Amino acid sequence: MKNTYQVAVNNTFDFKIDQKAVLNLDVLKVSDSEFHVLHNNVSYKTEITKANFQEKSYSVKVNNTVYNINIQNELDTLIKEMGFEIGFTKEINEIKAPMPGLILDITVSVGMEVKEDDTLLILEAMKMENALTSPRAGIIKSISVIKGEAVDKNQLLVEFE
Known part of the structure; x- marks a missing residue:
């Protein structure tokens, strides 16, 4: 596996990000939850407002607009395709x-x-x-x-x- 991530934003936009793109991101940490991001010469003020590490879901405010983000790595995607999702239980009747x-x-x-x-x-x-x-x-x-x-x-x- 080569460390690619499947990202869903507001359950509307889906895209893949590889580790190289993450490492090339121009980010300055302002506080534990706030970051300054520079992308294509445009400045973005970001803040992580909610984080659920178990479900890999986050709420991120970017320039005062909140986005709900779900992140899955290749293993998460493979597990889901196989039908073994974390937290998923078969109902016993x-x-x-x-x-x-x-x-x-x-x-x-x-x-x-x-x-x-x-x-x-x-x-x-x-x-x-x-x-x-x-x-x-x-x-x-x-x-x-x-x-x-x-x-x-x-x-x-x-x-x-």
Whole structure:
């Protein structure tokens, strides 16, 4: 990878900048968030007003006009193309038995609203009690087992709406 950056400004303008262009930029740092930029013999007063380093998004004021900027490097672009975006999670709609066992208790009912990490049911497997918890917030659509039922590995237990 040769250090090119994909830049989106106000979700309207997209362009690429390479590392050489960044290094050739004529910039003078005025303070931690303010810079003086000289480009094509034109002077620009700039200020970074907001910065989210995790999301690589910034608000920059240039001569009193604010621009929202998102910056991605080649790795970020490749990860996005592969479908593995940071912060992106697949929504889980089914809970299946992770192993064969016996349903000892069901702590939810159909139509019940649950939060992430709420206990859904207790599965006994290999003489151990395993609390199966909700992977996300949601509403219980169906429960496919009853208390005291033996279940096989990958058997559907609970569905979310």
